[in-house]
Amino acid sequence: MPTPLHSDILILGGGLAGLTNALHLTKAGLHVRLLEKGEYPRHKVCGEYISNEVLPYLDSLGFDPFALGATAMERCLLSTVEGKTVEAPLPLGGFGLSRYRMDNELYKLVLAQGGEILQETVEDVQFNQDQFTVSTRSGQEYTAPLVIGAFGKRSKLDVALDRPFMQKNAPYLGVKAHYAGDFPEDLVALYNFDGGYCGVSKVEEGRINICYLANYNTFKTYKNLATYEQEVVRKNPLLNEILHQVTPLFERPLTISQISFARKENVCEHVLMSGDAAGMIHPLCGNGMGMAITSAQLLSQEILQYFTSKHPDRQRLEAAYSAQWQQQFRKRLLFGRAFNALFYRPQFFAASISLLTILPGMLPFFIRQTHGEVVDG
Structure with a gap:
C-alpha cells in the first residue's frame, strides 16, 4: 500500500464548484488536492447560462469569461407548449459559456496556482480522530483534516455516505447538445413541452446550446431520443422551428438520468458539500451554475476562517456554512420548486403567460427571486 498523501484540503469532484473551491483556497495559500475521475476538457449536460451576479467574484479569482468568448445576455423569453411567449429584460444580465471551456480554464488556473488535480476514482471516505482518509480505485x-464533497448531482459517494435524498424518486432526464445556426446572442429562452422544458442560448464561438429536462415517465414510452424529440419536444412550434434550422455539432447528444431536486444536507458525515452536491435549483430558473459558484465562495470563506482561527472548531465551521448556505439559497429553491410545478402543468403555465403579457413587470420580479445579489470578490 502506498504511503498516504496528506494535504490541508481534499476536494472530491472537479466540476464547477470543486474547481472554484480549489482555486479560491489555493490562492489563499492552502495545500489543496482535488480528485476527479474524468479528464479535461469535456462537455457536460448543462444550460451553460450564468447570472452576472458572480462576475466580481470570478474576477477576484483571475477568471474573465468574456476573455474566453462568453456571450453577454440581457433578455429572457418563456414559451408555452402552443408557442405563446412573454419576454422581459434580465434584471442583472448574464453570460453564456460552455462547461467545456469554463471548467478547463478553471482547471488550468488551479494548476498555475500550485493546486494538485489528480485523475482518481474515489471508493471510500472515512472520518476518524478528526481526520479524513480517502481511498481510491x-x-x-x-x-x-477537511474534505469538500463536490461530486455533482448524484454519485456513488452519495450512496456510501447513505444520504437520504438517494432513497427518493429522481424521475428527470437531461439532454444537451451544441448546434450551429442563428439565434440571438443576447437572449436566453425556455420552451415548454409536454413533460419538460428546453433552454436555448448562445455560448462561445457562435455555438447554440440546446438543453432540455424531461420527466422520464413521458420519455420511457418512446424507443429513443430521436423519436421522443419528434413526437414530444417538437410539439412546441417555436422550438420545432429552431431545431429544424440548426445543425448538430455533436455526434450524439449528451444525456444524464436520475436527476434529483430533493433537499440535501449541506454537511454529511463531516463532509462539506459544495455545488450540486449541497443542493440544486431547477434548471428552468437558469442559475444553477451561478448557485454552484456562490456556494463554493461561501464554503471557501468559512474554511479560511477555520484555518486562521487560533482554536479551529469543526462544529462551528459546519454550522456556520450550513446557516450561510440556507440564508443564501433557501428562498431561491422554494421559488424554483414553485416554477417547476407550474411548468409541468401546461394549462396553469399558459394562464400565467397570459397574465405576464398583461403585467410584464412581474417576470423580472420572479427572476430576481431565483437569483442573488452581486457577489463581491
Whole structure:
C-alpha cells in the first residue's frame, strides 16, 4: 500500500464548484488536492447560462469569461407548449459559456496556482480522530483534516455516505447538445413541452446550446431520443422551428438520468458539500451554475476562517456554512420548486403567460427571486 498523501484540503469532484473551491483556497495559500475521475476538457449536460451576479467574484479569482468568448445576455423569453411567449429584460444580465471551456480554464488556473488535480476514482471516505482518509480505485490513500464533497448531482459517494435524498424518486432526464445556426446572442429562452422544458442560448464561438429536462415517465414510452424529440419536444412550434434550422455539432447528444431536486444536507458525515452536491435549483430558473459558484465562495470563506482561527472548531465551521448556505439559497429553491410545478402543468403555465403579457413587470420580479445579489470578490 502506498504511503498516504496528506494535504490541508481534499476536494472530491472537479466540476464547477470543486474547481472554484480549489482555486479560491489555493490562492489563499492552502495545500489543496482535488480528485476527479474524468479528464479535461469535456462537455457536460448543462444550460451553460450564468447570472452576472458572480462576475466580481470570478474576477477576484483571475477568471474573465468574456476573455474566453462568453456571450453577454440581457433578455429572457418563456414559451408555452402552443408557442405563446412573454419576454422581459434580465434584471442583472448574464453570460453564456460552455462547461467545456469554463471548467478547463478553471482547471488550468488551479494548476498555475500550485493546486494538485489528480485523475482518481474515489471508493471510500472515512472520518476518524478528526481526520479524513480517502481511498481510491488505484489503491492510493489521501488524508486531510477537511474534505469538500463536490461530486455533482448524484454519485456513488452519495450512496456510501447513505444520504437520504438517494432513497427518493429522481424521475428527470437531461439532454444537451451544441448546434450551429442563428439565434440571438443576447437572449436566453425556455420552451415548454409536454413533460419538460428546453433552454436555448448562445455560448462561445457562435455555438447554440440546446438543453432540455424531461420527466422520464413521458420519455420511457418512446424507443429513443430521436423519436421522443419528434413526437414530444417538437410539439412546441417555436422550438420545432429552431431545431429544424440548426445543425448538430455533436455526434450524439449528451444525456444524464436520475436527476434529483430533493433537499440535501449541506454537511454529511463531516463532509462539506459544495455545488450540486449541497443542493440544486431547477434548471428552468437558469442559475444553477451561478448557485454552484456562490456556494463554493461561501464554503471557501468559512474554511479560511477555520484555518486562521487560533482554536479551529469543526462544529462551528459546519454550522456556520450550513446557516450561510440556507440564508443564501433557501428562498431561491422554494421559488424554483414553485416554477417547476407550474411548468409541468401546461394549462396553469399558459394562464400565467397570459397574465405576464398583461403585467410584464412581474417576470423580472420572479427572476430576481431565483437569483442573488452581486457577489463581491
